[in-house]
Amino acid sequence: MNNYVDTYCPECDAEVHAHIRMQQAVLVVRGEDVVYNESIAVCPACGTIIGDARIEEANLDRAYDVYRSCHGIMSPDEIRNLRASYGLSLREFSRFLGFGEQTAYRYERGDLPDQTHGNTLRSASTISGARLLLSQNRRKLSDRSVGRIEQRIQAMEGGAAKEFEIRLTLEDREASSPSAVNGYRRLSLERVVALAFILAEKCKELYWTKFQKATFFVDMAYFDKTSQSLTGLTYAHATYGPVIDCKEEVRFILAERGVVDFIEYGYGEILTPLRCENMPFSDEELSFIDEMTQFVNTFGSATDLSDYSHKLSCWIGSNDGETIEYTRTDGEVTQAINDRLAAIH
Ligand SMILES: [Zn+2]
Structure with a gap:
């Protein structure tokens, strides 16, 4: 955000070029005090703090971000990326997760998922979680979506198997005795x-x-x-x-x-x-x-x-x-x- 915003000061009853200041603030999110940095617009003429919807929305996003990271809840970006990794429409993605039709849409737009939905989203990014969700919600999904989800699960399994193999190879090298092959030094x-x-x-x-x-x-x-x-x-x-x-x-x-x-x-x-x-x-x-x-x-x-x-x-x-x-x-x-x-x- 810029350091200035053009807005309206009700005290001066005029359009003003207001300075934006940062300050620490506390917002109660789901009954919990969340400490975050909020920005406030200050009128350059009278010094009044001006309420501006754009700034307040950004403040709410920041407080949510803090809450999300404390609770391991995915950010809207991460949720969008997760859905993209499955190649699903918003509606099919919601069905896959067992949410209401509009729910995934709201979360991608910035709404804060509750703890249960937050957990479901996280589990959808794991192999076992995705398998479980698919078995629970398969009948709500189109054949095409089921195919895509199965493909994605296979890709995750392939990735995990490959990673396991890579780690084994490297562990093996690290444990190999010094010789002419590694220049008389264990791989470091x-x-x-x-x-x-x-x-x-x-x-x-x-x-x-x-x-x-x-x-x-x-x-x-x-x-x-x-x-x-x-x-x-x-x-x-x-x-x-x-x-x-x-x-x-x-x-x-x-x-x-x-x-x-x-x-x-x-x-x-x-x-x-x-x-x-x-x-x-x-x-x-x-x-x-x-x-x-x-x-x-x-x-x-x-x-x-x-x-x-x-x-x-x-x-x-x-x-x-x-x-x-x-x-x-x-x-x-x-x-x-x-x-x-x-x-x-
Ligand atoms: Zn003013």
Whole structure:
């Protein structure tokens, strides 16, 4: 909302350009005191607080928002998104939930659901809740709606199964003994997400493929230097250069932890930094990563960096899908990085 509103002051009996101030207020919602920030319009001429329907409506919305978040009740936006995920009309959505015809409509418009309806809405976003609602209300629904709901439940089940598989794979990697496959370090997701954050922050146009080449160079060079990888990631040979062998799982974790965002850009997606709460690296490791980002930034495009990795004998000497063990770099990756930096400077 703007800081001013054009409104009518009954004291001055005139149109005024009123200043909007924020103040803490208490509203009783369903017998409960809700503390929220309300805005009030103050007449610039006489100082009277002016009642304005637009402002009062917004205040009510704010108080409701506070009440909703305290009670875990979905917001109108979340309810709209939930309905969209089922692809149902308002009427069919209301029937699916066992509400009256107009009820879902009112909630999407901002009315506050009572506790029972609030619980029903929440359960409709879970697999078991959706199944239960469908069995209770199936006969009120058209065949088409039943089909859509069943499809949505299947998709949720598929998603849950996939997520379970992803977590298992990662747990497995985290528990794997140090070896040439992980660079004598157990996979550390803390390190992977922190490295992704730094690379996203410092590297130009960090496409998803470029990201994987970058982590490959970082890990391998760090292994050359210390006989240990930086993250514990495992790399495999792919047609277009080395890739993280559990890349889907890594992508899932990066998105879930909110460290980077994936933005559609040009011919793919680029990683942009969001936030990183834990920084597990030492100063020495951080300055090493910094040098590596300088190396990555000597390449104009993801393809150039990819092409450069094709010169490495540890890539040439491996077959498609084969794991590139850390012991195969033997100083070569570091040499390639130094050559590149020397040629540029
Ligand atoms: Zn006035």
